[in-house]
Amino acid sequence: MHEVLEQLGKIGIVPVVVLEDAKDALPLAKALCDGGLPCAEITFRTGAAEESIRLLSREYPQMLVGAGTVLTTEQAERATAAGAKFLVSPGTNPQVVKYCVENHLLITPGCANPSDIEQALENGLDVVKFFPAELAGGLAMIQALAAPYVNVKFMPTGGIHPGNAGEYLKYERVLACGGSWMVKGDLIREGAFDKIRQLCREAVQIVKESRG
Secondary structure (H helix, E strand, C coil): CCHHHHHHHHHCEEEEECCCCHHHHHHHHHHHHHCCCCEEEEECCCCCHHHHHHHHHHHCCCCEEEEECCCCHHHHHHHHHHCCCEEECCCCCHHHHHHHHHCCCCEECEECCHHHHHHHHHCCCCEEEECCCCCCCHHHHHHHHHCCCCCCEEEEECCCCCCCHHHHHHCCCECCEEECHHHCHHHHHCCCHHHHHHHHHHHHHHHHHHHC
């Protein structure tokens, strides 16, 4: 398994972040690191994403900074140039996945059914994002998919919260969970970084209790 994926597995919960303003990137990074989650998936849904990834990669080299909602090869190229160590997409776009594999970029494509997983396998991938996790069948669906695809691990994202994250993390085929509850937009906009730090610490405790 790729070294970055192994690190994500050790962290257990990946904060999925939407940043509207790059000025919030560094105080958020400090809160995440202080809270024990030195990782962030910065979604490419806003104009601030690329600059935020660049800032975090430069000022917090100890963090695992990735780009989420990567929909095009151009976004994949820009995110990687900005310093993203991993890329995540909501679906399995054959063109994007092929481009990333050919250019040695770490991509975790979104999968919700067997056909998606087989596309990922065809490109040599063995870790996929399961999205939208809760709406697509939750842990029961992951377990059903895991049975025929014995070498695949999953990163469920979508509807993950403190009340269900532990159950996902207990399953050995779940590498890590993606979650946004500790980095909600209103907390970032309000500058509530102390609250974010506390929520991260609680998330770390969930990982410890689930995995020992």
